[in-house]
Amino acid sequence: MLSVALCTVRTRWVTFVGSFVALSLGVALLAVMGLALASSLDAPGRAPERFATAPVVVRASDTLRVPTPAGDRLHKLAHPRALPAGTVARLRELGTVVEDRTFAVRVADGPADLVGHPWSTAAFAPYGITAGRAPTAADEVVVSGDWADPGAQVRTDRGTVRVVGTVTDRGFENAVFYTDARAAELSPVCVQVAVRANPAAVREAIRDTAQNDADSTERDTGTGTVTGTGTGTGTGTGTGTEIAPAPAPDSGSSSDVQVLTGDARRLADPDPDRDSAAVTALNAMFGTAGGVTAFVSVFVVASTFAFSVARRRREFGLLSIAGATPGQLRRTVLAEALVVGVLAATAGCLLGRCVAPRLADLVVDGGLAPGWFTIGDHIWPYLMAFWTGLLVALCGAVAASWRAGQTGPAQALREASVDSGPMTPGRLLSGTALLLTAAVTLCLALAGDPGELLHRKSYVSRPMLLITAVALLAPVVVRPLVRLLAWLPARLPGAVGMVAGENAVAGLRRTTAVAAPVLVTVALTGSLLGATATLNRAQASEARERTSAAFVVTPADGSGFDPATLAALRAVPGAEVSVTYSSAVHVLEDGVAVVESAARAAEPGPLAATARLPLAAGKVSDLDDGSIIVNEEWQRHGVGQRVRVWLGDGTEKTLRIAAVMTTGTGGNGVYVTPRNAPGASADRVDVALTDSAGTDPVTAATAVAAGLREAVRGSGGQVRTAADWVRATHPETDRTTRLGLLLVLGIALVYTGLSVANTMVMAASDRARDLAVLRLAGATRRQVLRLVGAEALLVVAVGALLGLAVTGLNLAGMWGALALLSVRTTIELPWAAIGATVAACTALAVLSAVAPAGFALRRRAVELAGVRE
Structure with missing residues (x-):
């Protein structure tokens, strides 16, 4: 049968061109998607950036650790804790300690992603001065890049400053360096420090501090024992991370302190998870694309092969008249499909190898993938595409060949027309x-x-x-x-x-x-x-439907409003202001699963005046510092029930359910009071009109809008009507x-x-x-x-x-x-x-x-x- 099939393919090649083209393109698509998916599984190793020359970085852990019978469950905290003052004091005994602070800086004509740092941290990148000098006064800054020259006066949301120097653009951030004292005023919370000391001594000091704090806690409470053990072995030039427990500032539980050395210092960089996040997004995108592509290609290839066999019914009828048995017809068709399938699948793999790098360039140029994304050397996508294409070709031909073998000569000739x-x-x-x-x-x-x-x-x-x-x-x-x-x-x-x-x-x-x-x-x-x-x-x-506010005020860069701006907004005549903070809440369900829910923090009175929450039970006014508003997706969602939760900074609390919202599309998170969102930033302000705004709605709205714009003029906030805010966001x-x-x-x-x-x-x-x-x-x-x-x-x-x-x-x-x-x-x-x-x-x-x-x-x-x- 194989020799007959080869002769048929050679002499009637035009008949098989369509099947060959469909299959080769289908295999090429499968190979391309497989190569892209395989290449998106891992991100390349990234070296430390901001602290490339720092011997050791000690930082408060940003990870929530919840013990369960199935092992510890880890979740990233929405608001990392501050590094304990006792830990910083102990580190100062070992060597020079440089406190790091990071905060957003907004400039009308500057880059949108400006971040402020203390000048002392610039040496660890290292940043080198290209013009001017270092800052020495509270109103002096040094900037990276060329968006401002030395001597320029720049108006920021942190006040007007004078640029006295510029440093090399390192590519990973747009930095504004203040004096250490001024940076501490602008960002009082310190979550990490760079230490010029021996890494082993730093680890030992962290262990001792954790043990002393645990012993003190045991003496004060009379219960429990907390021990600190080191797990890292890194050195100043190697790779190591050590996590030692230390007491949390606002609870009796323990938080973690990380000792970062070697390559682990990249965890102290801004957005250290951006590569893994990019890999996850790429993997999801190519997984979806691969699944749809596989479906489309398999569907089309099977349909094309079935049609190519069905259109040869006249030929099968003539062969039957000539004495061919049904089994011989089926074996001939399958042999032809095998020959065409092998050739087309091979051609498709070669075509996919050429097209895959072009796809990588396309997604990088389109901003779908980071610049480091390339197609790697993987074998399994070719094997998967080849055998899938060949199997689909045979399956597409087998059904039609079976029917052709079962059809009599006269019937086949009749159906051919x-x-x-x-x-x-x-x-x-x-x-x-x-x-x-x-x-x-x-x-x-x-x-x-x-x-x-x-x-x-x-x-x-x-x-x-x-x-x-x-x-x-x-x-x-x-x-x-x-x-x-x-x-x-x-x-x-x-x-x-x-x-x-x-x-x-x-x-x-x-x-x-x-x-x-x-x-x-x-x-x-x-x-x-x-x-x-x-x-x-x-x-x-x-x-x-959830908002009854007349206006919604949001920061220009989404970072959050400072207290002065919030005070100015509250002072606008005729405005009922509800400030909400973005946070997160974790809950343990079924004893083993830690579920994170997006949280908004707001005062109950103003929230009730500016929002119409989709409540299934309870009242917004019942929300207080000891309660929470949840949605029906929560395992426990009965009004009056108590739930054990972990707040955005990892603090454990037990809160009473004050109200329950419907599930909706999944965007109905939870609501807490600002006291239960420590470290959260005010990233949205809803404003309703009060009776004192005036009797004419249009005039009152115009006056309040003008007052709101004046209040956020220095911080660059945006004032929109509720309808405009919905359309925009x-x-x-x-x-x-x-x-x-x-x-x-x-x-x-x-x-x-x-x-x-x-x-x-x-x-x-x-x-x-x-x-x-x-x-x-x-x-x-x-x-x-x-x-x-x-x-x-x-x-x-x-x-x-x-x-x-x-x-x-x-x-x-x-x-x-x-x-x-x-x-x-x-x-x-x-x-x-x-x-x-x-x-x-x-x-x-x-x-x-x-x-x-x-x-x-x-x-x-x-x-x-x-x-x-």
């Missing part, structure tokens, strides 16, 4: 099973956990199940759908509409094969973009998610577009005889081309309608989930994106149908009619 039974029992059973699975899982999700349907992994994966089900059942609905779409064109003058509809019905396999990739692309475009748009609309609706998708979805849809559109063109070209050779008959019947060349184009339009319309049906079903499920979560919103269909997708598929389909037909019509009609395969 008209597709009388494209819906096989196996296809009907598989499609029905998948459709029922999609329906049952949707109902179970709605009944059990509606919020699960709002997660990205759900609204990305669920459409694939429904798309496959609809594609398998397409022959059942394509025939009536084609007749419905062709009903009006068939009644127009001329026979083009009628003949196009009849041709599409007669060639049902061809129609289904072309409509399938259009169905995939339209359904993915509508479902993915529609899901994010619907979710955005729901979140915007929630935000709009809530209804938008994360940039990485949005661009990642566009990347996925772009790949799907390109691949399915090529598949449409490929299938149309494959079908063109089979239609040469039909076109010749039309010419002999009196049709002009232009009429024949119009007919071919009209049929292509009809087939694309069928695929687009099926894709819209899938989109509607998916978004209806999301809308039902939102309704169950007490969120009132509407379904958002991305009509512009769907229209662009359909237009692209239409252009490719028409061009791919008309061009081969026009080329075939250049021959004489009598010659075409006499062609024998």
Whole structure:
């Protein structure tokens, strides 16, 4: 059989070109996504930056450690604790201690990400002065970069300062250096220090301090024993981290002090987790893209191979008449698929190797990946792509080959002209099973956990199940759908509409094969973009309903307002000001899982005046320093129940539940008072109008808005109406998610577009005889081309309608989930994106149908009619 298959592939290579192209492109896409995913698993090691020359850095741990029966659970704290004063005093006995402080600095015409530091820390980067001198007075600063020259007067939110020097731009931050005394005034809390001392001595001192504090705690309380043990072995040039317990300032529990040496000093740099965060985002993006790409490529390859086998039914009929047995036919088809599959999969791997670096450059240039991201040398993506492509090719051919072997000679010759039974029992059973699975899982999700349907992994994966089900059942609905779409064109003058509809019905396999990739692309475009748009609309609706404020004031850079600005805002006549702070709360659920919830801290009275929280039980006014407002997602959410929580700085407390909010889209976190958010920054101020603002609402709002703008003039805050704030901050998708979805849809559109063109070209050779008959019947060349184009339009319309049906079903499920979560919103269909997708598929389909037909019509009609395969 293999020798026969090789001869068939060699002599009838044109027949296998379409399958080869589809498979090689599919394998290339799988290889590219696999290489990108493998390369995003690990970030390169990053050397220390701000403290590259510091012998030792000691810092208060920013990690919450919660003991559980299954081991300690670690979570990053929202607000790191201050380094204990006793620890700093003990370190000063060993050598020079430089206290580090980091705080935001806002300048109207300067970089948006300016950060302030004490001048003494500049030597550890090291920063070298390029012009001017070091600061010596409270109003003097040194800046990095070239945005300000020595002698310039700069107005900041921290007061007007004079630039007396500049330092080299190190690339990882835009720094403003103050004198040590002035930096301590601007940022009183010190979370880390650099120590010029022997690392071993520093570790020993930290252990002794921790042990002394533990012994003191035991004597004072009479209970418990805390011991400090070192786990690090780093040196001044190696890699080491040691964590020793020390008592927390506001509780009887213990916090950790980290001793950083060697490469571990990078943990003291600004945003030390940015590489791991970038890796996580890349991994999620390429994982999603890889899953969708795998689905699209497998779907298209299987469909193309099945169509390529089905279009050879006349040949199989002749072989049966010549004496070929069904087993021989099946083995021949599988051998051909094996030959084409091996060659195409190999070509696809080679193509993927060339394309993968281009994808890496694209995501780096687009800001989706950091500059260090490159494609690594990995083998498993090639193996995965090769064997997946080959397996899909064989599976796509086996079903059609089985049916070809079971079909008698006369029946095969009859079906070669008209597709009388494209819906096989196996296809009907598989499609029905998948459709029922999609329906049952949707109902179970709605009944059990509606919020699960709002997660990205759900609204990305669920459409694939429904798309496959609809594609398998397409022959059942394509025939009536084609007749419905062709009903009006068939009644127009001329026979083009009628003949196009009849041709599409007669060639049902061809129609289904072309409509399938259009169905995939339209359904993915509508479902993915529609899901994010619907979710955005729901979140915007929630935000709009949750606030009764007239204005919302936010910092220009999101860092937080200083006390002076808050006092000025509270002093504005006619304004009821509610200051809220951003924090976090951790809770232990089921005894083993530490769950973090975003928290807002606010005073109960002003909060009740400026917000309409979606409460399911309780009252906002019941919130106090001993209570908390939670949402229904919490395991314990009964009003009056007490919950053990850890605040943003790791302080453990037991709070009473004062009220419970509905779950919503997941953005309803928790509310506490400012006393339970130590270290949090005031990053939002809601303002309502009071009776003293005046009786005319317009005049009162204008006067209050002017007062608010004057109050934040020095800090650069933004004053917006509540509606403007909702539009500006809530209804938008994360940039990485949005661009990642566009990347996925772009790949799907390109691949399915090529598949449409490929299938149309494959079908063109089979239609040469039909076109010749039309010419002999009196049709002009232009009429024949119009007919071919009209049929292509009809087939694309069928695929687009099926894709819209899938989109509607998916978004209806999301809308039902939102309704169950007490969120009132509407379904958002991305009509512009769907229209662009359909237009692209239409252009490719028409061009791919008309061009081969026009080329075939250049021959004489009598010659075409006499062609024998």
